[in-house]
Amino acid sequence: MTGLRATLAYVLRQPSGAVGLVLVAVHLLIALAAPFIIPYDAATQNAAAILEPPSLTHLFGTDRLGRDVFSRTLLGGREAMLISTLSAICAMAWGSLLGIVVALAGGLLDAAVMRVVDAMVAIPWILLVMLFVAALGSSTAALIPLLGFSYGLSVVYLARSAALDFVARDFVLAAQVRGESRWTIAVKELSPNIRDSLAVQGAMQWSWIFLAVSSLSFLGMGVAPPTPDWGQMIADARGIMRTAPWTVVWPMVFLSSLIIGVNLAVDAWAKALGIERLGRTPQS
């Protein structure tokens, strides 16, 4: 296992990795700095400036309510990023814990848990999440545990198979013979070995959750107005894209470049660590 600096250098040496990392860095910077650099309040409507094309006063033009598209676009990723980050942490925490535990325990517990997880994966979670949102109203607080739970299911598979690669190795057997507790073995022997693949998986989960949040916002069930969000902006502007394409193009550019950037960077990172990158999980 190489150090962080060496890994970073490897990622930057690959053209796609460098592009991805730069895209992610730019997006992070924009998301953090947005509240200080936006020229207009994102929610303020201006009846005198409806659907204005891009100009020096409104860099990206204005939308159908006269709101400044530039300000809204800069702010539009923040809420979804926050939700994705918290949900991904939640998913990784319970998913990898359960995966490692069943891998170590084996036998009946392993079989029973995995059978239940198999069934859970077959359920279209987007429908259940939508249902909960419809019942509880769209709120960040409700989305995080829901997404964290449903996206943790695939983490269970990954953590389990990653841990299974090591449970039969000599150093784990040695620890068992020494009489170490299961907890110590999980923390001291297994975790350092599967940390890398879990970290890569966590970054992937983040991007899939981000897609899910944006899609929910697009359907009107994710980030609620007045907080601006790219998915919500695209849904809002779809009806008028024939006459005012600038209202829909910019959120699309920002959303796509963030997701592509994350994926390029994660691909290069996985390659640097020598890990097979995993595909998009079924339920996303």
Next chain:
Amino acid sequence: MLGLIVRRAASSLFTLILISVVVFAGLEFMPGDACTAHLGRDGKGAVLEACRARMGLDAPPVKRFTQWAGDILRGELGTSMQREKPITEIVGWRLRNTLVLSAVAALIGIPLAVLLGIIAGLRRDRLFDMAASGTALVAMTIPEFVSATLLILVFAVGLGWTAGVVTIGYKAPLLEMVSAAFLPAVVLSMVLAAHIMRMVRASVIDVLKSDFVLMARLKGVPQQQIIWRHVVPNSLLPVISVIGLTVAWLLGGVVIVESVFNYPGLGRLAVDAVGDRDLPLVQAIALLFGITYVVTNLMTDIAALLLNPRLRTYRA
């Protein structure tokens, strides 16, 4: 062989039972029930009691579950709250439309993906591979609602070739439905094709490194024959079971894509049902999606077992 298939089918059956329990229990954990959701603010006092009695919600959960599951086994999916019609009636045509959409997407996506994957794998790290793999990465990462909006922007708004949204009714004849499904299917097949292409490519690269390909080379088999007789068939085998998994993905995408294109299928019905807080309908659709996923996976696994004798020695 037969034993393996029976075991696989039994585990699918078990999965189906678990799915029905989860779909049922998911709603039990929610605050309120089908009646409070449907009635909204009016849901109190006698009205609520009447609704609960009508829907049989006053019975204990276990009894309601057996009732619900028994109805499903008889082919009855319950009654929609909003539409006040049997769900089977509402769902039937739309299920056909969604199947048409998925079939068109699979017909576009899978052959394209297999072809591109083989070529990219054979020419690893050359220009074609880099272009195809790069495109695949973009195609599989961009959310469906963005690519759909982009396609509408280019083909409907820009070029004026097609209508942006589907305007035909949900009972339209099959042929009209197929042509209406084209643009939505392109969006769905992009994600599908990108994922399968990456799998095929990786699999081709794996097989090229195998001993039997080296053996064929050493005994002087011509390159074309190595590729078409040895590499391609062997690299497609592992992909078969992956195709089953991507169906789940297709189903998730269907919800979004149908809403964007206003396509009259199950996915849009699901969004409408959620909007109407029609819990029995959402429950039924979630169950249908789960069944589709399990059945497709069972079929692809059996196909893989039939086509690939090596899998038969492993315990399922």
